[in-house]
Amino acid sequence: MPDDQLSRVFAALADPTRRDIVGRLAVGDATVGQLAAPYDVTVQAVSKHLRVLEDAGLVSRTRDAQRRPCHLEAEVFDLMTKWIERYQRQAEERYQRLDAVLARLQDDEQQQTDPDEGAAS
Amino acid sequence: MPDDQLSRVFAALADPTRRDIVGRLAVGDATVGQLAAPYDVTVQAVSKHLRVLEDAGLVSRTRDAQRRPCHLEAEVFDLMTKWIERYQRQAEERYQRLDAVLARLQDDEQQQTDPDEGAAS
DNA sequence: GGCCTTCTCAACCGAATGGTTGACAAAGGC
DNA sequence: GCCTTTGTCAACCATTCGGTTGAGAAGGCC
Numbered sequence: 064m065p066d067d068q069l070s071r072v073f074a075a076l077a078d079p080t081r082r083d084i085v086g087r088l089a090v091g092d093a094t095v096g097q098l099a100a101p102y103d104v105t106v107q108a109v110s111k112h113l114r115v116l117e118d119a120g121l122v123s124r125t126r127d128a129q130r131r132p133c134h135l136e137a138e139v140f141d142l143m144t145k146w147i148e149r150y151q152r153q154a155e156e157r158y159q160r161l162d163a164v165l166a167r168l169q170d171d172e173q174q175q176t177d178p179d180e181g182a183a184s
Numbered sequence: 185m186p187d188d189q190l191s192r193v194f195a196a197l198a199d200p201t202r203r204d205i206v207g208r209l210a211v212g213d214a215t216v217g218q219l220a221a222p223y224d225v226t227v228q229a230v231s232k233h234l235r236v237l238e239d240a241g242l243v244s245r246t247r248d249a250q251r252r253p254c255h256l257e258a259e260v261f262d263l264m265t266k267w268i269e270r271y272q273r274q275a276e277e278r279y280q281r282l283d284a285v286l287a288r289l290q291d292d293e294q295q296q297t298d299p300d301e302g303a304a305s
Numbered sequence: 306g307g308c309c310t311t312c313t314c315a316a317c318c319g320a321a322t323g324g325t326t327g328a329c330a331a332a333g334g335c
Numbered sequence: 336g337c338c339t340t341t342g343t344c345a346a347c348c349a350t351t352c353g354g355t356t357g358a359g360a361a362g363g364c365c
Contacts, residue, residue: 070198077195078323079186082267089274095342108324110343115322129332129341137275140268146203147261153210154258199353216312229354231313236352250311250362 068120072143075119080104081112085121088135095131189241193264196240201225202233206242209256216252 065071076082084098099109113133116122120139124131186192197203205219220230234254237243241260245252 065198065200067200069203070200073194074198077186077191077198079188079191080323082190085271086274089271089278091278096340104323105325106342107326107344111323114343129330131342135271135275137272140272144265144268144272147265150206150210150256151258151261151265153207154256157210157212201353217310225353226355227312228314228356232353235313250360252312 068139069142069146071115071119072121072139075115075121078112078115080109081116084109084112084116085135088122088133089137092132092134094127095133098133189260190263190267192236192240193242193260196236196242199233199236201230202237205230205233205237206256209243209254210258213253213255215248216254219254 076085080102087093087098095106095110095113098113099106102109113122113124117124121136123134123136125134126132197206201223208214208219216227216231216234219234220227223230234243234245238245242257244255244257246255247253
């Protein structure tokens with residue numbers, strides 16, 4: 064629903080049928096009819112799915128007489144992978160920082176408790 | 185809407201607010217109130233967003249008195265990247281095959297047209 | 306025990322989604 | 336010039352989604 068491309072790409076791929084279509088288009092271009100054949104839905108429904116994929120920039124449709132061959136535009140994937148990688152990396156770094164902090168806390172604890180414990184008991 | 189995890193993850197990230205929340209959680213854990221503060225929506229709305237992220241496996245919520253700290257589960261990203269990479273790779277390979285076919289066609293054409301063209305004109 | 310904070314649950318609302326059917330445009334095949 | 340194929344457009348329908356308000360559970364604080 065939101066109109067930025069990243070949202071549209073994610074939303075487009077949130078549907079199993081559309082992901083399947085993308086999978087088949089990765090193998091090779093295909094017409095709407097060819098793409099619709101395997102599914103138990105009308106051609107119109109598939110046409111709608113293709114429109115969603117097109118709006119997301121994942122698919123382009125050319126023209127061949129009555130037919131409309133669909134082509135996968137794989138570059139848009141980069142948009143997603145970049146977004147994902149950013150937070151994957153951040154989360155990883157954060158994990159390492161956390162480990163470092165925990166390690167330091169443990170050191171401090173030892174410095175504090177070791178003498179105290181020995182003196183108190 | 186579909187109940188497989190991949191769909192849920194993609195759908196969860198199709199919303200800018202939720203992507204933003206993920207971005208903030210990558211920096212560090214946060215409570216619902218803290219996460220809600222920057223947005224012009226009610227805490228309930230953010231709570232709903234967090235539920236969506238949780239159902240997708242992207243976020244886990246623990247308990248600290250009344251507060252419910254949220255934690256980013258970065259591993260789920262792998263699910264997406266794996267799916268994406270698969271078709272990125274396939275599309276690339278297909279491109280290379282296409283190039284090869286085109287190159288071969290050009291060779292065949294030359295073998296056919298070169299002698300004919302010389303004889304016809 | 307009362308109060309305040311934090312958060313979730315439930316009901317509701319308007320808009321978008323995924324599907325259908327029906328009509329029709331566009332382009333070959335006969 | 337018709338008829339069939341291929342696909343889109345338009346209207347409709349049920350469901351989901353992102354948001355709201357209102358109520359209430361859970362757990363400190365005084």
